[in-house]
Amino acid sequence: MQLTVLKLRVNLQLFAQEKTEPATPKKKADERKKGQVAKSQELPGSFILFFSFLFLFMFGSYFKDRMYRLFTVSLNEYMFWEVSVDNVIIIFGNLIMNGFLLLLPILLGTVIIAILGNYLQIGFLLTGDPLKMKLSKLNPIAGAKRIFSMHSVIEFLKSLLKFGIVASVCYTTIVAEKESFLALAKLPLESIFSFTAKITLILGLKIGGILVVLALFDFMYQKYEYEKKLKMSKQDIKDEYKKSEGDPLIKGKIREKQRRMAMQRMMQDVPKADVIITNPTHYAVALRYDAKEMDSPIVIAKGQDYIALKIREIAKSNNITLMENKPLARALYDQVEIGETVPSDLFQAVAEVLAYVYRLKQKA
Numbered sequence: 001m002q003l004t005v006l007k008l009r010v011n012l013q014l015f016a017q018e019k020t021e022p023a024t025p026k027k028k029a030d031e032r033k034k035g036q037v038a039k040s041q042e043l044p045g046s047f048i049l050f051f052s053f054l055f056l057f058m059f060g061s062y063f064k065d066r067m068y069r070l071f072t073v074s075l076n077e078y079m080f081w082e083v084s085v086d087n088v089i090i091i092f093g094n095l096i097m098n099g100f101l102l103l104l105p106i107l108l109g110t111v112i113i114a115i116l117g118n119y120l121q122i123g124f125l126l127t128g129d130p131l132k133m134k135l136s137k138l139n140p141i142a143g144a145k146r147i148f149s150m151h152s153v154i155e156f157l158k159s160l161l162k163f164g165i166v167a168s169v170c171y172t173t174i175v176a177e178k179e180s181f182l183a184l185a186k187l188p189l190e191s192i193f194s195f196t197a198k199i200t201l202i203l204g205l206k207i208g209g210i211l212v213v214l215a216l217f218d219f220m221y222q223k224y225e226y227e228k229k230l231k232m233s234k235q236d237i238k239d240e241y242k243k244s245e246g247d248p249l250i251k252g253k254i255r256e257k258q259r260r261m262a263m264q265r266m267m268q269d270v271p272k273a274d275v276i277i278t279n280p281t282h283y284a285v286a287l288r289y290d291a292k293e294m295d296s297p298i299v300i301a302k303g304q305d306y307i308a309l310k311i312r313e314i315a316k317s318n319n320i321t322l323m324e325n326k327p328l329a330r331a332l333y334d335q336v337e338i339g340e341t342v343p344s345d346l347f348q349a350v351a352e353v354l355a356y357v358y359r360l361k362q363k364a
Contacts, residue, residue, distance in 0.1 A: 002071070019233050020145060021232050021234060022227065023227070023230035024234055026235060032181025036226075037125065038226035039219075040218045041117070042218050043212075043216070046215040050204075050209055050211070051208075052110060053201055053204030056106075057205060059213065067102065070098050075259035078091050089163060100265060108311070121219060125319070160209065166210070170203060173203055174201060189343065199276070263307070265308075266313070267314060269288075269300040270286050270300070270315060270317050270318070271318040273288050274289055274297075274320070274357055275320065275323055276311060276315045276322045277328055277332060278312065278325075279324075279329040282305060283302075283303075283304055283329045284301075284303055284310060284329070285301070285302045285336075286300050287335055287342070287350065287353075288300045296342050299336045299337070299340060299342070300338065300339070302332070302338060321361075328346065334351075
């Protein structure tokens with residue numbers, strides 16, 4: 001029997017340690033600060049390839065005219081210039097500037113697409129934690145485990161799949177244009193360039209579109225792996241709650257200490273009371289009234305059972321009048337908190353009690 005109970009306890013402990021629960025928002029936020037997010041490295045590259053070729057396809061005539069003008073000026077004007085240091089500097093300066101202006105739209109578009117490709121995956125994230133030097137990265141055993149891990153095998157299979165798909169697209173596209181390739185020998189040079197540019201753009205758009213689709217699937221896989229990696233056990237969630245909210249035992253001790261301090265302050269105020277209204281044993285409510293400072297009486301202490309007994313003992317030792325009034329004591333205990341004034345519906349009854357107490361004091 002004891003052995004069965006021991007096995008059951010061990011199984012429960014193992015179950016509590018199994019990472020079966022999804023990560024909490026705090027765990028995800030902590031990992032995000034470290035730069036650990038669900039991200040596909042292939043998505044920005046595939047976006048850049050696809051949209052770059054799409055940009056060339058849409059504005060190809062513009063780039064063609066710019067390049068034609070660049071070479072026309074070079075062959076028709078610069079060739080007839082006198083070769084000198086100043087002329088060479090001017091020519092190369094103009095060529096570099098025109099070439100830069102020609103490539104600037106593509107470069108800007110590439111940068112914007114790269115930023116957008118990362119932003120769509122992880123949002124805005126700026127952290128330097130991944131750049132910190134960690135000696136664990138220099139561990140050859142850990143490096144060997146990463147090389148021969150299941151993750152490396154999956155990445156290798158993904159690379160093979162991409163290579164096979166791209167090769168198939170290139171092969172089918174070129175085979176479809178086989179007749180056009182054979183006829184290139186009879187075409188002028190300008191037509192050959194136009195045909196080559198057209199085939200290149202078609203291949204770029206097809207390959208870029210396929211890589212974008214594959215990258216989207218890769219992003220979903222990376223997100224799945226990320227969620228799986230961040231899974232927590234029930235014990236991890238409990239420990240995290242204790243760290244964030246505090247240990248329940250410690251919080252309970254703090255609350256208990258606060259209650260004792262409040263009780264001590266309340267008991268110190270009992271000698272200031274004018275009268276103690278009792279039930280007679282279950283409830284006790286201490287009232288104080290100063291016509292110069294207050295508009296109506298206030299409750300400075302109240303208690304039930306043991307606390308009521310302590311209030312009565314303090315009142316007797318300080319010669320404070322005890323008045324037995326069961327309905328009033330219960331009503332004041334239920335309706336009025338410590339430090340609050342007596343409500344209007346109970347004011348008449350309290351006023352009668354205070355008047356009686358004052359008359360007793362005058363007789364004394």
